[in-house]
Amino acid sequence: MFDTSTLGKKSRQKKQYFKILLCFFFISIIFLSFIKTNNLSKNIGYSNENPNREEEDFSKNELNIPEIATDISMLQDPFTKNLDSLLNFFGDNYESVLNPEVSTYFRYGDPNGTIIDDRIYSEDNLLFYKTLMKPQISDIETFDTYLKLKSTPLWYNNSNEQFSYGFVKSVNNSTGQIAEENRYLVDNLLPIFLLIENIGDNIDTLSIDGKFPKEFIEEMFFLINSSEFWDQTYLGFSDFNKTSEKKTESNLYSILANLLVHRTYQQLNLDDNVKDRAYYLANQTMLSLGNKMWGDNAYYYRATGNWDTSVPGDEYYYLSVNALGIITLLEFWIETGMNSSYLTDAIDIYNSLEKLRTDKDNYLYQNIAQPNWVISDPSYNLKSNALMMRACLKLFELSGNITYYNRAINISTSFENNFYDTLINAYNSSLLIGDKNFNSNLELSEAYLRSFDVYNSTRLTSEYNTTNEIPNYVFNQDYLNLTSTYSFNKEDLYYDPLSDSYKTYKVDYNITDYLEEPIRVEIKYLFKYPNGTFLNQFEAQIIYPNNSHTLSYYIEETLPIGDGYFIYVWANSSYFGLAQTVKRFNVISGLINKTIEGLVNILYQGPIINVTLPINYTRSDNLTLTTSLEGENIINYPSQPVNFTAFQEVRLQFNLTAKLGAIPSSSEITFKIKRGNIVYFEVKKVIEIGNSFDYDNLIYQSKVVKGENIYVSLDLINFLPNVSQSLNISFVGLSEFSIETFTQEENLIENEVKTISYYLKTFENIVDNSISVEMRVLQNNTVFYSEVLTIETISKYELISVSFPSTISQGATANLIIILQNNQEKSEIFSLYVNDKLVQTN
Secondary structure, eight states, X not given: OOXXXXXXXXXXXXXXXXXXXXXXXXXXXXXXXXXXXXXXXXXXXXXXXXXXXXXXXXXXXXXXXGGTOOOGGGGSOXXXXXXXXXXXXXXHHTBOOSOTTBOOBBSXXXXXXXXXXXXXXXXXXXXXXXXXXXXXXXXXXXXXXXXXXXXXXXXXXXXXXXXXXXXXXXXXXXXXXXXXXXXXXXXXXXXXXXXXXXXXXXXXXXXXXXXXXXXXXXXXXXXXXXXXXXXXXXXXXOSBTTOOOEEHHHHHHHHHHHHHHHHHHHHTTOOHHHHHHHHHHHHHXXXXXXXXXXXXXXXXXXXXXXXXXXXXXXXXXXXXXXXXXHHHHXXXXXXXXXXXXXXXXXXXXXXXXXXXXXXXXXXXXXXXXXXXXXXXXXXXBHHHHHHHXXXXXXXXXXXXXXXXXXXXXXXXXXXXXXXXXXXXXXXXXXXXXXXXXXXXXXXXXXXXXXXXXXXXXXXXXXXXXXXXXXXXXXXXTOEXXXXXXXXXXXXXXXXXXXXXXXXXXXXXXXXXXXXSSXXXXXXXXXXXOTTSOEEEEEEEEOOTTOSSEEEEEEOOTTSOOEEEEEEEEEEEOSSSOOEEEEEEEEEEOSEEOXXXXXXXXXXXXXXXXXXXXXXXXOOSSOEEEEEEEEETTBOOEEEXXXXXXXXXXXXXXXXXXXXXXXXXXXXXXXXXXXXXXXXXXXXXXEEEEOOSEEEEEEEEOSEEETTSEEEEEXXXXXXXXXXXXXXXXXXXXXXXXXXXXXXXXXXXXXXXXXXXXEEEEBOTTOOSSEEEEEEEXXXXXXXXXXXXXXXXXXXXXXXXXXXXXXXXXXXXXXXXXXXXXXXXXXXXXXXXXXXXXXXXOO
């Protein structure tokens, strides 16, 4: 088992260490950015030092945002900024000693955080690990904590009675005895929320000592489904186990819990009986609330066991009840195939609750109204307004209507301005009461965590006004137009009862500065050369009524031609999180070439090769450009002015000649078209520089009779136009006793192609069936060319076949047939002897 008694403290310590490291990191970034800005002139030029940077950078998902922006506030959301301080405050001041194995906390404290009530509440401690501690602990730690909470006096279990178990309302810290023994519905629904929402898909696989979260979810589900809470006659849930009274708020929580069980069990393919029963309970409860507790476009507060609301106060409208009603109706809307009536009811409640805002300059809601909407409790309560903030967030998430998000932001701003006690880092329980209520702060924490989810649900899409994903832009002609849309993007699932399956729905809202709070929606662009060096940067705003921003950037001729320029784009605002993307583009001159006509693979020294470079001129202007052909081992073709006409093809002619005396090797040549220092076209090719002479048309016998001559013929070529050359041709046997070594000097005049032939004498005593002969072409004892000839060797005579009958009749003549082959080029006389006697042949 895990030691969770100091879990909150350890997590807070880790968070503090992390914050120190994070601050150090960003200070370093700011310092390095300052250095980079001062050295920008050194880095602003284009360089090919790292040509592979293109592939490297484009594969990265995270952008180096602080590279030009040192304002780290863009990385901090406005909602959760105080949650660490809040956790520290309650950890230091509200932690009890109820159980040494797990941290538990008091509810009530005075304005200074001094505990004023000894009781420990089940709801608070379950909610604490569901909300404020959720980002701090893992799935397994959550489950372990829950098991340990069950080992405290907060958990009641009478093994003698079925379903006589569950979390009691509260216990006294000092005595460890139960203070309020009733088991309330909300307290016993919270384990379902805690285990499913915090552990998720692992509820059926994660285990501790053979125990699985699913078992304990079903334990609580079976409890609330029992007669301890569920009223099968009047189809609703009792507020606690010893009463038939029904409160709307706890019944709304029961609907949310049952819908959560239904969704989770459907998606994980778990027990169908539990899944179907949960859906039934949620549906029946919603019908009862709609039929019995719906008043003037809002829900009543409470009713008797048979849903009677005649007791004074029953039909009051509570902010907390109806904020939760909005959330529940919206969840029910997506869990029942998006029946529009539930969405309509949720919006009606939202509009009705405006009556709790008697001061329109104050975005907070007053607490309670009578049936005629006359305010009976004018207080501005932290917990109920936090629930209202959650309701606004839910409306925005499902509708994309920015009005609701505006309201959530304004409520949050009021909390920070009017409720947050900066001296002790906790929120007051109401606008006029400075007490620090643990439960209220936890409800606010949940609202802020859900706000954080909305805040981070952003997307940035950037699109060129072309069909190409990576477009080509012609410098000194084209504008790069990039339209970027910064949007809230939420994707979730809704239940389709007809197909008994969940389907995807999406909500998009394009973010602009159209919010009631004065904010800026900033978008920034960082241009980089293909090798990753800095090129340019721009900042802009997305201003209402525009839903996007279009950057228009003129492609100047100072941009080098190249593929894979980068544009890093990111956007953020005060109340929506950072979103980012990366785009690429290519810079071209508008001069397109697909082939080079007449270009040879080997360029021999001497000949002049005519090369044609077809250029498709796609520019819209007429220009005079200079063309050239350059290379280290060629005679450079002088620059020539060429007139280019808009949208016409030009065929450029070049003479390609190797330098005399160039060392034969691979050599790079460059075709270049320029205007001044601006390169409009450049293509590089690698060719082989050959010698000033060569050989061709080598012909030789494939077979030779041992002792006879091998005939060899070849052409020798002198490429030099004004100089004669002397070459040596040699043939050397690579096999032992193959040929007599042969060497012959040959003289070639200017531009001569000379055909020569030789007879190479072979030895008669060749043993192998083939011989290898190396031909060498030399000049001044240096071998320039060599080639190995493989020749099959055969004997002068060859016995093809011998035949003679195996059986001969007496008196019959037997014929001996021998077939011999003479492989020589001359006739030969032979004699046949049988048993040393000469036999006549025909």
